Amino acid sequence: MGSFVSFVDRLVDKISEKRSILCVGLDPQPQWIPEEIFKEASEQVKDDENAKEITARAILIFNKAIIEAVKDLAVVVKPQIAFYEAYGSSGIWAFEETIKFAKKQGLLIIEDAKRCDGGDTAKFYAQGHLGEIDVFSKSGFVKEKGVDADAMTVIPWTGLAGLDHFIRIVKEKGKGIFVVVKTSFRPNSAIEQIPTAKGTKMWEEAALLIKQWAQRCGGKSGLNNIGVVVGATYPEEASKMREIYPDAFFLVPGYGAQGGGAEGAVAGVREDGLGVIVNSSRGIIFAYERSEKFKDKPENFAESAKKAAEFSRDELNQALEKKANLPW
């Protein structure tokens, strides 16, 4: 590893500092963004016809308000790129600006992109999202940062042909990846569940391989910069994952709106209280509209998100305390 503080160690520090294991998912579905924000956005756009740009600007206005509201309660924000790239270049602009803004607020960024390829393609994904890319300037080729997230999610299907490019950047640049091993969707992914010759399920064999590939990617905290995604909706699998890969950090989706409870979400935590970061998206950012507890008028969306984030942080900490030592 280089002379930097590696991703997983920065994550551990933030968790202790903020006393929170909450990650807020920035999944800005337009149908739930308050209409006033769209009106504000359309005033910013000269070309009335460019509905993608209006939508992208509305997303950015919305995200900034959410980030301001949750910045002291969450340690990480996780923008899901699907909700931005749907609007083409305008959407990606909003994605880039969201990340810049969240970084300035002291939040770590896990980019949820679930990329998967091999060879030079995987290299471009890894460099473009976590590292540096070659660009042509007036003085010839130079290196520039791409998205520059702190960590990103990846899919293991292509094996080391894909992952080795990400692992290299993890080692060289102090970044992290979370490999999607056990998703939160119900029913289970039929692919992850295919029975193997060893009597296990596919995802368990994938976890074993990833652990093996993650050698020499450990941080000083004793946790590994190659983490895994394990859904909150499958707590038994989370415990099994912890046995398979003891020093992995788990990124846990599915808590909140997808139906996973706080206890299920922390099922994979280690005795020292480390090793899980729990994501909630809709349940927080659209709490004003989507939550029973924090329903409110559209103009109060940010306040409502703040209350939902506070509630989630506390609920997760209580579940953590029941299960393990608190890490702070």
Next chain:
Amino acid sequence: MGSFVSFVDRLVDKISEKRSILCVGLDPQPQWIPEEIFKEASEQVKDDENAKEITARAILIFNKAIIEAVKDLAVVVKPQIAFYEAYGSSGIWAFEETIKFAKKQGLLIIEDAKRCDGGDTAKFYAQGHLGEIDVFSKSGFVKEKGVDADAMTVIPWTGLAGLDHFIRIVKEKGKGIFVVVKTSFRPNSAIEQIPTAKGTKMWEEAALLIKQWAQRCGGKSGLNNIGVVVGATYPEEASKMREIYPDAFFLVPGYGAQGGGAEGAVAGVREDGLGVIVNSSRGIIFAYERSEKFKDKPENFAESAKKAAEFSRDELNQALEKKANLPW
């Protein structure tokens, strides 16, 4: 299916019309784009400092010349989005413009994005790349097309939680998907090769599931709009794949620069000569620099690409003729 001509039927028609099964991969790595093109691009950019925009404009200039050169020889172009999204919003702009231009030249577009997710995220991917998205205009929410590729590649890891959103759009909009089942990378992906309880490899079980999920997605040509990716570097696996999933269209990467020969590339073809489309990227678009046979001066890059495309088309047709009836 709707009243449109479905993707796979349009593909079959194009193959017969052009007497070609060639797909040209638009993977524009800047290191091989002639320097003159970068100079032309930098003159177009007002802000001298914006190296990502210069690079993106160079990519578009390069792509347009390549598309002009190969448009009568290839049936499909396959832009690999990793080589565009590395440059953020500027890169995605070049990606969108490339696709618009290629469509105007009568080429079909297979977007190589290998997306993979579930739930609403998968829905946004499917709508954003193949369908329509909700955007806010002066008159409220309206529907607009996203990338609007003819087909795209996807990864099966999340199972039906991801694929069902794509399958819906295949049925509703006459689009296609190619599920990545057996990649071309060497060595093999360790994940695809995990031995299953049935004595098969993971990828075979994935293929069986996909065939099952692809019911009622068939075109009039007798081929299915849910195709699979099968690397040219593994011809035995291609034959096995044909047994498992007889009416699948195979998108075959790995021919040319990755070392797969023409005979290996068509190993999975059906007796009627249909069911494979073979991709070459670097070996064609950067033939002036990367090919033994068609090496040339940088200013002749497009001419060299044209010769390489002609050679590839003919070589593939000869291999096809040895193995099956010609489909025209």
